[in-house]
Amino acid sequence: MVQSNHAAAEGLTHPNDNLSPHNDRNTENLKPVTSGQSLASRQVSQQTDTMKPARLSSDDVTLAVPAERVAEETDYTRPFDNGYHFPPKYSWQESTKQGLASFWKFFTTPMGAFWTFYGLNVVAWGGMLFLLICNAAPAMCHPTCNDINSPRRKWVEWDSQVLTGLFCVTAFGLAPWRFRDLWLLMKYRIKGQQEGLLRLAGIHRSWFRLPGTEELSPDIGPDNLPADVPKQCVPIPQEKMPNAPLTGVRAPATKVWKMDFMIWCMVLNTLAQVGLCGIMWGMNRYDRPSWSTGFLVAVGCIIAMVGGLVMFFEGRKVKRIEGVPCSERDLQKLAQDKELGILHYNNIGDKKPKKKKQSDPEK
Numbered sequence: 001m002v003q004s005n006h007a008a009a010e011g012l013t014h015p016n017d018n019l020s021p022h023n024d025r026n027t028e029n030l031k032p033v034t035s036g037q038s039l040a041s042r043q044v045s046q047q048t049d050t051m052k053p054a055r056l057s058s059d060d061v062t063l064a065v066p067a068e069r070v071a072e073e074t075d076y077t078r079p080f081d082n083g084y085h086f087p088p089k090y091s092w093q094e095s096t097k098q099g100l101a102s103f104w105k106f107f108t109t110p111m112g113a114f115w116t117f118y119g120l121n122v123v124a125w126g127g128m129l130f131l132l133i134c135n136a137a138p139a140m141c142h143p144t145c146n147d148i149n150s151p152r153r154k155w156v157e158w159d160s161q162v163l164t165g166l167f168c169v170t171a172f173g174l175a176p177w178r179f180r181d182l183w184l185l186m187k188y189r190i191k192g193q194q195e196g197l198l199r200l201a202g203i204h205r206s207w208f209r210l211p212g213t214e215e216l217s218p219d220i221g222p223d224n225l226p227a228d229v230p231k232q233c234v235p236i237p238q239e240k241m242p243n244a245p246l247t248g249v250r251a252p253a254t255k256v257w258k259m260d261f262m263i264w265c266m267v268l269n270t271l272a273q274v275g276l277c278g279i280m281w282g283m284n285r286y287d288r289p290s291w292s293t294g295f296l297v298a299v300g301c302i303i304a305m306v307g308g309l310v311m312f313f314e315g316r317k318v319k320r321i322e323g324v325p326c327s328e329r330d331l332q333k334l335a336q337d338k339e340l341g342i343l344h345y346n347n348i349g350d351k352k353p354k355k356k357k358q359s360d361p362e363k
């Protein structure tokens with residue numbers, strides 16, 4: 001009798017010994033209400049526990065993204081119909097490291113070392129001339145800054161002579177190619193020979209597109225040139241035909257006047273350098289007009305810069321539409337980031353396109 005009572009007492013003391021783990025929530029709900037917890041709060045707590053969502057996997061999280069957002073990201077990040085994707089954007093550390101490696105590879109070549117040395121000289125002597133013009137060295141102003149025999153005026157003269165010689169490297173070194181382009185342009189403009197423009201299109205194939213090429217099939221290139229392609233759409237020689245666009249979309253035709261503008265800018269740069277050399281080396285610093293040097297230097301630099309900007313922006317426009325080649329490193333990063341769920345915008349800058357403002361129809 002005593003033993004049976006003892007067993008019964010043990011049964012009352014340990015009522016949950018035979019419960020399975022999945023009944024823990026039910027057991028927790030059977031706890032008595034304490035004095036500090038009202039019945040209403042107990043019911044709210046039970047409802048909150050019931051409303052708690054289950055933990056989602058990574059796949060579930062992806063599916064939980066709003067449909068509008070998924071469609072927007074897909075439009076900006078999905079590859080082109082032929083599977084092409086622009087190279088991804090790297091962090092500034094990786095870009096700097098890659099840029100330094102490319103520069104070192106360029107610098108170790110004879111032409112790379114020459115142009116690096118040339119550029120450093122232009123920057124050094126040009127910076128020194130700028131400081132002298134700004135009177136950054138008061139010790140050279142003896143007896144005055146504008147005295148013809150002051151150290152400042154002498155160094156301005158020597159600095160200008162060195163810069164004139166440096167500018168001759170590009171102005172005269174590139175003169176044969178510049179006047180070749182001018183001759184071809186005159187054949188097209190004056191004689192009306194289409195051959196002149198076709199040869200110019202082959203020379204400047206990186207940024208110039210002939211009229212009518214935007215209507216050609218996207219698979220046409222120098223290695224695939226059907227016989228029915230119009231002759232006015234094929235550069236001379238035909239090996240200079242632009243490659244088939246990687247995106248499958250051809251850039252629109254370049255306005256021909258931009259070719260005229262670029263060629264004349266480069267030719268005028270050479271002619272301005274001729275005038276500068278004549279004044280700097282044909283006259284001494286006592287008889288030379290003070291305004292002539294600055295005027296010719298400014299004209300030569302500005303027109304060359306403007307002509308270069310035309311080629312730069314037109315070339316970037318072509319690359320933005322037709323695409324740029326991806327390296328093995330780019331393809332590997334795109335594949336790895338896709339597995340990690342990192343999306344890249346499919347454009348040349350890997351940037352989110354700006355939404356165009358919709359005009360108000362009531363206005």
